[in-house]
Amino acid sequence: MQSPVTESFAATRLQSSGAYALELDGVARHFGALVALSGINMRIAAGERRAVLGSNGAGKTTLFNAVTGDFLPTAGRIRFFGEDITDLPPHERIRRGLRRTYQISQLFKGLSVLDSIFLACRGVSRRRFSLLRPATSDVNMVQAESILNAVHLEAYRDTLVATLSHGQQRQLEIALALAGAPRFILFDEPAAGLSPTERRDLVAILNALPKHIGYIIIEHDLDVALRVSEYVSMMHNGRLFKEGTPQEIEADPEVQEIYLGGKHG
């Protein structure tokens, strides 16, 4: 398990890298009269691993959708490694190294596991429109095989995605996010519906990610969230209301009162 780090550790690393992976300045999103996000300011260093916690309806997934471009923010700017990506379409953001997983698995039921990961690798290459069948020696196919092993799905290489168990589909979600040299990943409740054993495997997979890959993880299971993150942001009613290290968040009485059910822990 990776040891939690303090904000100063993140700041030191940021100083050495000289860039933020993700910067959100006053990001807001309104749906008519409903304010889903309001004045979100967030800076995440390259390689930093951040947990975003909050109750249902706090705006966590809306935040992800705004970052990935599923919809544009009503106000504010978003920068990715120094580049303003606020107005870019989703696929252009992905090609810059941003990835995400979904709360409810978004997979290709008619494809095999290997084909799905292959397409994920191909998505950021120049041969997306190739009318040729990929060979086993194709660089993207080799990458796909490697990712297949990394997420322990090698036994299901040619299995149809529709026939995978829920846990295996969640693993495939992560595999798709890892494809094609990501620089930053948004994990949306990756442990949802997993068994205790599968959760342990998930923690091992996340902690084994290369150090240069940063991420934000939304997770209701605090055992998972606090073990794979260096810093925690709390959201409530579309706003960020508290930030700190996992220990600070766990010990905070207000957080315990609102989210952990009073005498937690």
Place this chain on the structure above:
Amino acid sequence: MSLATTANVTPQQNWLERLGAGHIILAIALVLYPLVASDFFLTQIGGYSLIFGMLGLSLMLLAGYGGMVSLAQITVAGIAAYAIAILGNNNSNILGFGWPWWLAVPFAVLAAALASALIGWISVRTEGIYTIMITLAIATATYYFAQQNYAIFNGHSGYTGIRAPAFWGIGWRDARPFYYLCLGLAVLSYAAVLYGSRSTFGMTLQAIRDNPRRMRALGYHVTAHKVFAWLLAGVIAGLAGVLLVWFNGRVSPGTIGVDAAIDVLIIAVIGGLRHPIGPFLGAVVVVLMQTFAIDIVGAERFNTLIGMVFLVIVFVSPDGILGLWGRIKPHLAQESLRPGQ
């Protein structure tokens, strides 16, 4: 439908094994068909089925792999047909630039492909029933425009006197050469779609059909891929349009009417959209019914019979003839495994 790109082919297989027994038997039957068929069965049944099979194939590419049901495939074919009439020779005393076939055909197919891409670009912002409605609107608008425009389309008369060329010492308008011409282009289109279904683009298209949102989140420009699929489908429909105008010797608004558009849809649905062979099976059934139903139930009832057969097939098997075969095949295999068989 597994799309495993490498698992289906082992290195030990030669090209005959990869082709499969079904394809080999079908190929031999189609090549030898002219030896037993009269000129009528060669062109009116064989040639016509292959042409409409290609039209159905272009729809299958869009609907089966891309989830985009189009009613404008006959319109795309009609554009190629009109282009052949305008760029080549006709006896309507309008336009007819006299280009040789080897120049007119590529331009006609290109025009059809570009028109298809334009229709795709307009319609890919919609899904399901709305795609059908938009493409139906485009097909209907083109039909009425062709009927009322005399400068380019020559109004309701259209163009007549368009003939298949003669080259390499062969008159391709004759029954047997024309059948082989249709067969050659149909096999080429079928093989291209079958091979392409396992290409990067083919898998991409099927993944977009399954989950466009996820494909965007993997770096794909979903609209561009869909429009490219329309372009490719337009090439196949364009080739079918060239054959159609050579087959009929004429092209008029009636060629691209709504009834013809619905025929293409019926062909694809009856045959099945899961595999490129489906539209050709559907075309044979529909062409046979259109030709002979009138002899069975008379001129006033033959459309009712065609409709009833369509209803029965769709009712028994929503996946068309292919789906029916898929359900029967395991039972046949079990029968053959019984002791004493």
